Amino acid sequence: MTTTVPAGPREKVDQRPNTRAAAHTGVPSERRREALAAWVFLAPTILLLGLFVLIPLGGAVVLSFQRTNGFGDGTFIGLDNYTRLLGDPVFWRALINTIVFTVLVTPGAMALGLGAALLLNSALPARPAFRSALILPMAVSGVATALIGLLMFDENTGLIDALLRTLGLPDIDWQSNPTAAFASIVLVTLWWRVGFNMLVYLAALQGIDGTLIEAARTDGASGGQLLRYVTIPLLGAPTFFLLVVNVIYSFQVFDIVFVLTGGGPQNATTVLVTYAYDTGFVSRDQGYAAAIGMVLLLFSLFVTAVQWRTNRGRDVAG
């Protein structure tokens, strides 16, 4: 970064040494003016975050204790929405699907991302071109990704079934078989997400001091030992970051499921967010949708708390 100090103003300052003293004796003291400037600079951000995040958050908590009729005012019904959740099979299905999705996508995307990063960090011709290819899906919108997925997984005209037929294998009912539909969502998500994981790992790998690797190599470490005892222990911070980011993303998955399967067949791919969307905006049961949102909030708070604790632990250790 350029850190050129403009010479002109400095010299001018030296000619007027009293400006500073004058500022200190001014009625709004320098400190107060600084604080005032800070609040003015922060005001638009605080206003927007307050109005469009904090107030709706409070609203969501209140709404989750209400029965609503369409978009009108609600009536307070205490914990009824929450007890209704407990006995709602679709909610449990959505919750389990969300957890299974997270458990498959998070380690999957991280392992594939790490593998790709190690590959691209090794001696290889045309590395920038390979990197571009692998992160390209990040630029594609979720809706387009899901529609491309639909194109590939369509039971009648899809390319994957055509490929299976050509190889003499049986078709897979990607849209009508619950397990296959779920698998298609996971596969499409991995295609979309692996590039991000690779990028973070690649940046970390390139930050590793090369002499460390050389030293281990001269000590006779094999490739596998190098990976296990040198590289992976050095990837703690990005691994943790990706774990948190992937888990939070997985809880919030929406575009892919909404467009690719719409939650079907028979709720086999319904996740918390698509269920909340359907409840709040299709059947317009907003209080109940807010209660589903609260479950998501609890998950997010849990992840944040774990992250907070671990980070503090690391600070103390470091």
Place this chain on the structure above:
Amino acid sequence: MTAATLRSHPSRARRTGVMLRTVAALVVAAIVLFPLYWMLVVAFSPRSELFSGRLRLWPESFTTENLERVFRSFPVLTWFGNSVAIALTVSVMTVVLNLLAGYAFTHLRFRGSTAVLLLAVATITLPLQVIMVSLFRLVTSLGLYGTYWAVILPTSASAVGILLARQFLVGIPRELLEAARIDGAGHLRTFVSVVLPLSRPVIAVLFFLSLLGSWNDFAWPLIALKENRLFTLPIGLLYLQSQNGPDYGTTMAFALINVVPMVILFLVFQRWFVQGFARTGLR
């Protein structure tokens, strides 16, 4: 570095290793790129070919009829314009707000600084989906429902951007800002004439990330927009798909209009993008 080592020990085993890795990378790249290639093929294939059910990996004939049909049957240019207008507004607002906030947090002393920063950061982990119903009610009661602002305002304040800006602005030497201050520049003047010109790299990263996010955003615009003529491209894409059913030629032709601009920008600005992610990833 590894390449240099490689040249100084030209052993056969190493060369085989490079070849194996190249093949592996080619296979991975082919798997990743194939769906995008297939989108192109389908977009430019006549309808009749798609329903043959046979495996064919390249187009047997080329046609622009899908693209023409998309432009004839849907207000694509309007949707494109909406996407551009919304994404640009959100990005400019995000950059300005994030830099102002980042400057306040790094170079101005005021009581409550830590508390405000913590509160802002706490909003990062709050998913939109938690508040989407009550946010919808709020936006409606403010009279914004179904307007551009319903999309722009809630997505403009991004705390992730504040962290990025803060991390960058910490690196601007205090002496430089003090020099401007002593010279009689107010805080705003210092910000505009000293901080902004030095912040070009982080401005580029913030702008691009925000543009990409806004261009591809789906859940909130789906909720906040109601009229066909205000749709953004992803919402239009879903609308078109629901109208056309399994007509993949038309759908993919339209998907291209959504995907191609960002893919081009992405490839052009990749360096900055990669650096931006490297910073957020490693902290």
